Amino acid sequence: DAGVTQxxxxxxxTRGQQVTLRCSPKSGHDTVSxxxxxxxxxxxxxxxxxEEEERQRGNFPDRFSGHQFPNYSSExxxxxxxxxxxxLYLCASSPSGNYGYNEQFFGPGTRLTVL
Amino acid sequence: xxxxAQPEDQVNVAEGNPLTVKCTYSVSGNPYLFWYVQYPNRGLxxxxxxxxxxxxxxxxxxxxxxxxxxxxxxxxxxxxxxxSDSALYFCAVRDARSGNTPxxxxxxxxxxxxx
Numbered sequence: 001d002a003g004v005t006q007x008x009x010x011x012x013x014t015r016g017q018q019v020t021l022r023c024s025p026k027s028g029h030d031t032v033s034x035x036x037x038x039x040x041x042x043x044x045x046x047x048x049x050x051e052e053e054e055r056q057r058g059n060f061p062d063r064f065s066g067h068q069f070p071n072y073s074s075e076x077x078x079x080x081x082x083x084x085x086x087x088l089y090l091c092a093s094s095p096s097g098n099y100g101y102n103e104q105f106f107g108p109g110t111r112l113t114v115l
Numbered sequence: 116x117x118x119x120a121q122p123e124d125q126v127n128v129a130e131g132n133p134l135t136v137k138c139t140y141s142v143s144g145n146p147y148l149f150w151y152v153q154y155p156n157r158g159l160x161x162x163x164x165x166x167x168x169x170x171x172x173x174x175x176x177x178x179x180x181x182x183x184x185x186x187x188x189x190x191x192x193x194x195x196x197x198x199s200d201s202a203l204y205f206c207a208v209r210d211a212r213s214g215n216t217p218x219x220x221x222x223x224x225x226x227x228x229x230x
Contacts, residue, residue: 031215103164
């Protein structure tokens with residue numbers, strides 16, 4: 001059983017550019033969450049997708065947007081990149097049902113560097 | 116609002132000695148609590164969780180954690196540390212009333228096990 005997969009592994013962009021990160025959830029999971037982990041910090045919640053809709057959103061600007069596809073995979077898009085967007089972007093999936101006791105399963109992350 | 120505090124940025128322990136990584140939390144209702152481990156350039160791996168019931172929770176790789184409601188703590192422990200346990204450890208919390216909401220993470224504690 002493949003766990004959560006993310007692509008690409010690493011990405012280098014320049015300020016002002018746009019980037020798309022991709023995530024495939026663990027088999028049987030239909031809820032996908034995205035987190036940003038800056039160096040030396042814990043993961044910060046960006047948004048969560050369920051049934052192709054953004055269900056919850058953290059304190060991130062509109063430059064951060066996403067999408068979920070019918071197969072539950074998801075994309076994170078960031079426009080007008082800033083130096084401060086450099087971070088590890090983590091995708092996490094969880095099974096269906098609005099149950100808080102379910103742990104999230106994380107992918108290996110995409111390391112984004114903005115120059 | 117929910118929050119997690121990990122008061123130690125770094126914990127050093129000799130191989131074979133017991134280890135403790137501290138975590139305190141704040142939620143309005145009852146907590147669901149989680150521990151994750153992160154190895155260099157990797158995503159987060161789930162170790163264990165507390166939902167309800169026995170205050171001592173056993174998890175992967177010989178780790179356990181003790182839930183203490185009066186002290187609002189959920190410290191991670193292991194009786195005998197291994198060099199391979201060296202990694203970054205994150206505590207996370209979710210309000211049990213809030214369903215499948217995002218996890219709120221602490222800043223992390225770097226564990227270094229010295230041979």
